[in-house]
Amino acid sequence: MASKLRLHEGTVRASLVAELEAFRAPGQRVSSYYVDLDATQDTEAAKLAVKNSLATQRERLDQLDVPHFVRQSLRHDWELIQELALGTVGRRDTRALACFVASAGGYARVLRLPWPVRDRAFFEDRFVLWPLHQQLDQADRYAVCLTDKDDARLFLVYLEQIEEVSAFRDKLPGRVRFPDPIKEWHYTNKHVDYFHRHFEHVAEAALRLFQREPFEHLIIGGLSEHLPEFEGQLHRYLRDRVVARWDMDVHTPTPQVLERALQEEQNVLKRQAQGIWKSILDSRAQRGTLGPEESFAALWQRRVQALLIEPAVSYAGFRCGACGRLHLSGGPCVECGGKMAEVADIYDEAVHDAIEQCAQVRYWKDQALNDVDSIAALKRF
Numbered sequence: 386m387a388s389k390l391r392l393h394e395g396t397v398r399a400s401l402v403a404e405l406e407a408f409r410a411p412g413q414r415v416s417s418y419y420v421d422l423d424a425t426q427d428t429e430a431a432k433l434a435v436k437n438s439l440a441t442q443r444e445r446l447d448q449l450d451v452p453h454f455v456r457q458s459l460r461h462d463w464e465l466i467q468e469l470a471l472g473t474v475g476r477r478d479t480r481a482l483a484c485f486v487a488s489a490g491g492y493a494r495v496l497r498l499p500w501p502v503r504d505r506a507f508f509e510d511r512f513v514l515w516p517l518h519q520q521l522d523q524a525d526r527y528a529v530c531l532t533d534k535d536d537a538r539l540f541l542v543y544l545e546q547i548e549e550v551s552a553f554r555d556k557l558p559g560r561v562r563f564p565d566p567i568k569e570w571h572y573t574n575k576h577v578d579y580f581h582r583h584f585e586h587v588a589e590a591a592l593r594l595f596q597r598e599p600f601e602h603l604i605i606g607g608l609s610e611h612l613p614e615f616e617g618q619l620h621r622y623l624r625d626r627v628v629a630r631w632d633m634d635v636h637t638p639t640p641q642v643l644e645r646a647l648q649e650e651q652n653v654l655k656r657q658a659q660g661i662w663k664s665i666l667d668s669r670a671q672r673g674t675l676g677p678e679e680s681f682a683a684l685w686q687r688r689v690q691a692l693l694i695e696p697a698v699s700y701a702g703f704r705c706g707a708c709g710r711l712h713l714s715g716g717p718c719v720e721c722g723g724k725m726a727e728v729a730d731i732y733d734e735a736v737h738d739a740i741e742q743c744a745q746v747r748y749w750k751d752q753a754l755n756d757v758d759s760i761a762a763l764k765r766f
């Protein structure tokens with residue numbers, strides 16, 4: 386077992402999740418930690434919050450009824466996770482960590498998450514993945530396919546990470562000048578045929594990638610004059626997923642490809658939020674809730690299909706200790722009369738509740754949402 390943990394590089398692929406699911410440690414316990422690295426606070430305050438939360442988990446594991454060697458291994462996991470978490474606080478691309486560590490088995494995977502999580506730890510004989518699945522469900526997967534007449538590169542983009550999954554070149558016949566117009570004509574035809582075949586090859590590679598690692602959206606890029614021909618070669622499944630067409634050199638450095646893909650993702654997220662908003666207004670009487678009180682009631686009924694929330698809005702509020710209902714004001718709970726406890730940020734709590742009921746959560750900055758106190762929801766029924 387390495388003496389230090391490293392963050393997983395690249396995207397979270399379906400195969401990685403399957404590997405975590407299949408991992409077993411008979412006779413042992415393994416550690417699954419979800420650690421929030423609250424990016425809204427300053428780094429020192431966030432570090433302190435991480436330390437306090439991990440200290441609570443440490444107490445829990447010290448009290449587990451397990452043999453000494455099992456506890457020692459869990460303690461080692463804990464130390465590795467604490468070191469990595471404290472070193473990661475303040476990173477712009479990491480809002481939370483999901484850590485899966487089995488010191489005794491020499492296995493560790495630590496994934497960055499761009500969404501807030503509730504701090505949790507599990508010490509079972511296998512990794513606990515349901516909070517990870519809830520997070521993964523929030524984000525769409527993108528593929529980017531860049532191609533010119535002979536080169537191609539394919540990328541996956543997910544949870545703000547990029548991974549180049551393949552790159553290849555199809556050989557084109559060299560450029561030659563023919564004195565004879567008939568030969569020239571044959572040559573040009575052959576040339577067109579070659580790059581037609583190249584596009585077919587790229588389209589097939591994109592389809593194979595989709596079958597292996599399904600994605601919701603596809604971005605294609607290359608010389609804008611060739612893109613329509615390439616798009617025409619794509620399988621119908623993929624053509625329906627194209628969200629953007631870029632005029633971009635196939636050899637563009639990967640970080641620039643990521644930057645542009647993240648801008649494109651923002652556009653898609655905005656369109657999704659506008660779509661949810663329209664559904665809320667269209668079915669306002671049966672399924673739409675506007676403002677905090679109506680939306681908190683819908684969350685309490687576990688009926689939220691989609692939640693819209695304004696980014697960077699934060700209010701203190703209350704949560705019922707008995708039934709979990711969120712309220713803006715104190716006093717006995719309107720649902721059960723239970724006693725309420727203060728929460729630092731009620732909007733953040735609403736996001737947690739929505740993620741836990743597998744609702745689609747979208748942050749959306751728009752005057753219309755601001756006018757209803759920054760929160761609205763679409764109910765399932």
Ligand SMILES: [Zn+2]
Pocket residue numbers: 705706707708709710718719720721722723
């Ligand atoms: Zn209550």
